[in-house]
Amino acid sequence: MYRARTPEPQSIATARAGSNIAFIKYWGVADPRINLPLNNSISMTLADLHTTTTVEWDTAGRLSSDQITIDGETATGKKAERVTEHLNLIRHLAGDRRYRARVVSRNNFPMASGIASSASAFAALTVAACAALELPFDRTRMSGIARRGSGSASRSLFGGYVEWEQGRDDATSVARQIYPAEYWTLRDIVAVVSTAEKPVSSQNGHSMAITSPFNSARVDSLYGMLQDVRNAITMRDLPRLGPVLEQDALAMHGVMMTSRPSLLYWQPGTLEVIHAVRRWREEDGLQVYFTIDAGPNVHLICEPTFEVEILKRLQKLGSVRSVITSGPGDGPQLLDKHLV
C-alpha cells in the first residue's frame, strides 16, 4: 500500500560557529560519557576561525547511514563515528526519530593542529542539526548538547568571553557568556609551527589527565586563577590576564607530559615561539602573552596595537610556517537554512 510522506517543513540548516581559545583550559574529565569536566574553563570565541556545517535530515528515508563530508572528504572510521554518535544524541532528544543525515562541514583552518577544530565543529553541528529539526533549544541547552560531542564546543555556543561551568551533571555543565565580543577586542595570533595531526587526540587525552601526579594540584589551583581571569577581562587588563594564561597553559602541558603514557604535544617550534614571546616582553616591553592548546601551535594574545609588530617578528622565526589571526567573535549563526 502506498502512503505519501509529508516532508517536514524544515529538514536542512547551515550553521557557522567560531573556534575558541581558552584562557583557563579544559583538561580532564570527571565523567567521560558526558564530558563532565574537572574544572571550569574560560575562553574567547574566535571570529575568524570557524566551521560551517550543513545538516540535512533525510526525512524521506533514502539513506541507510549518515553521510559525513569534512573539508571535502568523506569521513570514515572514528571521525565519522564521533559525528554519528552526536547525531544519535540529537535524534534521541528529538524523540528517537530515525532520520539519517547528510552532513557537510568545512573548516577555514587546518584541523587537528592544536587549533580547536572540534570545538567549532561540534558547535556548528549541534546548531545546524537542532535547527533543521526545529528543536526549540536555547543556546544554553545547545551548549550542553555540544559539550557531549566535544567539551570545549560548549563554549563555542556563545560569542565573546565565555565561561563553561563545570556543573554537577549533564544539565548543569553548560557555558555562559561573561562579556560579548565587542567588550574587549583582544587579538589571537596563532603561530602555526606544525599542521600534522596530533598523535593523541585531546578527546583521548582527557581521560588520561587523572594519571598525572599533577592533575589534582592543577585543578586545586584553578579557583583563584579563574577569578583572576574574570577580573582581568572585566578590567580589560592584559598585563593581569597574560601571566595567568601562560601559567595555566604550562600547567596543562605539565599534566599532559606527566600522564601515563606521557603526552608531549610540543614541537621544537613551540619552544622557539615561547622563548621569543618572553624575550619580546622582557627586553622590548611588547605586551604579548602565549597560550597553547592540546597541540604544538602557540597562540599569542595581545591588544590590536601590537599586532603588526608581532606579525613582523613572527615571520623571522624559522619554525613558524604560517600565522592565523582572529579577534573575538559572536556566537553561532544560522546561515541560509535551505541551501547546502
Add this chain to the structure above:
Amino acid sequence: MYRARTPEPQSIATARAGSNIAFIKYWGVADPRINLPLNNSISMTLADLHTTTTVEWDTAGRLSSDQITIDGETATGKKAERVTEHLNLIRHLAGDRRYRARVVSRNNFPMASGIASSASAFAALTVAACAALELPFDRTRMSGIARRGSGSASRSLFGGYVEWEQGRDDATSVARQIYPAEYWTLRDIVAVVSTAEKPVSSQNGHSMAITSPFNSARVDSLYGMLQDVRNAITMRDLPRLGPVLEQDALAMHGVMMTSRPSLLYWQPGTLEVIHAVRRWREEDGLQVYFTIDAGPNVHLICEPTFEVEILKRLQKLGSVRSVITSGPGDGPQLLDKHLV
C-alpha cells in the same frame, strides 16, 4: 720582630671528581642555607665528565683574598663568592684557620649547560681543600660538606650508583653508594643542543620550587619512584628504569615551568631529541631513555650495545651541536698532592 713560620706539612692537594646524572632529580630545598633537599635523589657518577681542582692553602699569609681560576679564567663576582663561601665553611671546620687559598679548577666539559658542573666542581673542591688541610673526614662527611656548596655535589663524593638521603639536618643529609660503577655499565650520551649559560642558575631555581602548584605532588609521588629506581638498578633492568627516568625528568621540568616566575630550561633542540628518542624506541625498538637536568641538553641512557647506533642517529638531528659520552665512574680521586 721576625718569626719564622713553619709551613704546614700538607697545604696543597689536587682532586678529580666526576659529574653525575640524576635518575631521580634533586629539585627544591627545604632549607636553602644548607641545601637540605625536599626529596632523596639517585644518580650515576660519570667517569668521563669531571672537574679537576687544586687547592693550595696560603699558610704563609701572602694572599689577602682567595684566588680562584676556573677553566683558565680568574673567577669574579658570584662565581668567586660561591667558592669563597665554601672555603669559609671548610676553614671553619678546620678550626677557623684564616688561610686564604689559591684554587685552580678545570672542567673537561662546557659549564652551565645543563651538565651538572657544580656537582663535580664542589665535590673536587671539597676533597682537595680538605686533603690539603689534612682534615680527617671520610667520604660521607665530605658528601655533607660538598652538599653545602651544591646539593648534587653530595652525590659526586661516591662512584657508581648513588643515593643522596634527604636527611633531617646538616649531619644526616648525605649520599651513599648503592652499587659501584662496575655493577652496571650504563652509558650516558649527552646530546648538547646549547652551550649557552642558563638564564637562571639551578642554585636559585631550587628556592623557587615551592612556588609551583605541582611541587608537593612531585615530592609525594617520589617515594614509589625511588624504590622503582633502586630495584631497576639492582636488577640491571633498563626497560624498568627508563620510564621512571623520563617521568621524573618531565615532572621536574613541569615544576620548573609552573614556578613563579616560570623556568623554562628547554630549547627547541631539547624537544627534537626527546621526540626522536621516543620514536626510535617505539618504532625501532631501540632501548634508550632520556633525562634532562636543569638545562636544555638531553641525556640519553642506554646499554653499551646501542651506543654506536644512537650516536649515528644523533648526528642526523639538526639541533645536536655535539655529543659527550660517559659510563659510570668512581668517586673522587686525589691526584698528585704536591703539584698544581
